[in-house]
Amino acid sequence: MSIIKTENLCYVYGEGTPFKKTALDNINLDIEEGELVGIIGHTGSGKSTLIQHFNGLLKPTSGKVYIDGEELYADKSKLREIRFKVGLVFQYPEYQLFEETVYKDIAYGPKNMGLSDDEIDKRVIETARLVGLKKEHLQKSPFELSGGQKRRVAIAGVMAMVPKVLILDEPTAGLDPHGRDRILGLIKEYHKEMKSTVMLVSHSMEDVAKTVSKILVMNDSKVFMYDTPEKVFARVRELCDMGLTVPQITRVFDRLKAAGIDFNDEVYSCEYAKKLVLRLLDK
Amino acid sequence: MIKDITIGQYFPGKSLLHRLDPRIKLLLTVLYIVMLFAAKGFVGLGIGIVFLIFSFLISGIPIKMMLKSVKPILPIIIFTGILNLFFIRTGNVLLSWHFITITDEGLKTMIFMAVRIVFLICGTSLLTYTTSPIALTDAIERIFSPLRVIKFPAHEIAMIMTIALRFIPTLIEETDKIMSAQKARGADLESGSILNRAKALIPILIPLFVSAFRRADDLALAMECRCYRGGDGRTRLKQLKTSYRDYLSILVVSLFLAMVILANIYIGI
Numbered sequence A: 001m002s003i004i005k006t007e008n009l010c011y012v013y014g015e016g017t018p019f020k021k022t023a024l025d026n027i028n029l030d031i032e033e034g035e036l037v038g039i040i041g042h043t044g045s046g047k048s049t050l051i052q053h054f055n056g057l058l059k060p061t062s063g064k065v066y067i068d069g070e071e072l073y074a075d076k077s078k079l080r081e082i083r084f085k086v087g088l089v090f091q092y093p094e095y096q097l098f099e100e101t102v103y104k105d106i107a108y109g110p111k112n113m114g115l116s117d118d119e120i121d122k123r124v125i126e127t128a129r130l131v132g133l134k135k136e137h138l139q140k141s142p143f144e145l146s147g148g149q150k151r152r153v154a155i156a157g158v159m160a161m162v163p164k165v166l167i168l169d170e171p172t173a174g175l176d177p178h179g180r181d182r183i184l185g186l187i188k189e190y191h192k193e194m195k196s197t198v199m200l201v202s203h204s205m206e207d208v209a210k211t212v213s214k215i216l217v218m219n220d221s222k223v224f225m226y227d228t229p230e231k232v233f234a235r236v237r238e239l240c241d242m243g244l245t246v247p248q249i250t251r252v253f254d255r256l257k258a259a260g261i262d263f264n265d266e267v268y269s270c271e272y273a274k275k276l277v278l279r280l281l282d283k
Numbered sequence B: 001m002i003k004d005i006t007i008g009q010y011f012p013g014k015s016l017l018h019r020l021d022p023r024i025k026l027l028l029t030v031l032y033i034v035m036l037f038a039a040k041g042f043v044g045l046g047i048g049i050v051f052l053i054f055s056f057l058i059s060g061i062p063i064k065m066m067l068k069s070v071k072p073i074l075p076i077i078i079f080t081g082i083l084n085l086f087f088i089r090t091g092n093v094l095l096s097w098h099f100i101t102i103t104d105e106g107l108k109t110m111i112f113m114a115v116r117i118v119f120l121i122c123g124t125s126l127l128t129y130t131t132s133p134i135a136l137t138d139a140i141e142r143i144f145s146p147l148r149v150i151k152f153p154a155h156e157i158a159m160i161m162t163i164a165l166r167f168i169p170t171l172i173e174e175t176d177k178i179m180s181a182q183k184a185r186g187a188d189l190e191s192g193s194i195l196n197r198a199k200a201l202i203p204i205l206i207p208l209f210v211s212a213f214r215r216a217d218d219l220a221l222a223m224e225c226r227c228y229r230g231g232d233g234r235t236r237l238k239q240l241k242t243s244y245r246d247y248l249s250i251l252v253v254s255l256f257l258a259m260v261i262l263a264n265i266y267i268g269i
């Protein structure tokens, strides 16, 4: 069964004002449980708007959103439960930290869920380990940490709620390559350990290519395609036309193809590329 | 874009009122208020009202906006009206029933005060509708700058106001974002007792303050990097200039004020 489903979802900002702007236009999606989905699209294509519909922060102008088979906004009193089921990490989440200690900040979400103190403690320790925060960090003020560490605390704050679906909006924005790899690594690890559905918005094709199992491409408020990385990156030209890039290695192989060396396959990771080249050289 | 409208209530336009020098507009508004309060009888008040309607027609502001500005003060008008009506005991008794006595003077004061307040608000709204907040702070700075000799910080106050105005939309946006983020973590802002709701605001207020201070720091640094040293010797990009329009409008308002004073002297009511 699909965990997230949308039917003719539309959203308009500033409805009824001269500044009205359609941010989502007739979105129909079906996302299977356990998937690790990457969402890409140019700036202003509606990615952030879309994910805020999945936990009921935004109410569709028209159309429907189903989480786990249940329609959102059918019963408004259930919205809060939905937010525990679908965890959303905003862009630059480190600006939402507020508690005196890192421990308390991570515990904020689980506490709102009404869990017992023992369970909260277990979850905080567990997620802190998962995101690579040391024990001594837990008693520090979140404002004393470095940018990358703050980011990890903020992500842990949502992960500690153990949502069935974890959604992250550009979790690697503004981090150095090393910090990026660590965040992506911990997202992958979370996905593997918790067996949950994870979605991440990203502007980096390399990041997406090496992390996800499915890609959702947004273009001009619409879904352009939702498919596996091979199939998405096979449409290099179209992606480039909408102002997106493809991983560098895919571009290299696209050029090779144009030059007459065809591998008859879509390449989007360096490892795979290496294998193909070696196989060609062996022949 | 949307957020720009919500600060102040500036209604962009090209009317004569929009084009007047903001300093002069401030002065005219003060004269208008004097006019309203100098009027002792209905004739004087009527002259003030005619003046407002006249300026309103020139300004091209929709009547709906004008009514909207009066709406929030209706309770005050009704409250003072009731006080005046029931507690003024001088004059001829119109109605007397148990402990309630209504006199003609009470009735007159009630109507007089209500009309005065309504038109006071309309007049000042007209100023803010036709003048952008930035132009207004500019005008305030210029009007008060002679007071610098007695160490009145005119420039600093104007700068503070300008910066505050500039950051209102930014902070609104920021608040929105933080609220969404905390709601996503299960913050419950809509239900519970007042105490609980106040407590639920902490996760929003703290990040908001932190970010406001961070922004203030950044801005101070950026201003210093561009050699900002306060108001002394500072020239401005947009010079305020008065023209024949401004003098003409002062003349018109003075005429109206003179009429009000004459009405006070020669016509009793």
Ligand SMILES: Nc1ncnc2c1ncn2[C@@H]1O[C@H](COP(=O)(O)OP(=O)(O)OP(=O)(O)O)[C@@H](O)[C@H]1O
Residues within 6 Å of the ligand: A013, A014, A021, A022, A023, A041, A042, A043, A044, A045, A046, A047, A048, A049, A050
């Ligand atoms: N609060 C808002 N009010 C009005 N319009 C908005 C608001 N938020 C977003 N929009 C508009 O909706 C459209 C989609 O915005 P959205 O934030 O979903 O884009 P995005 O794909 O997340 O972009 P980015 O990659 O830059 O984060 C944009 O054109 C934007 O201008």
Ligand SMILES: [Mg+2]
Residues within 6 Å of the ligand: A047, A048, A049, A091, A169
């Ligand atoms: Mg976005």
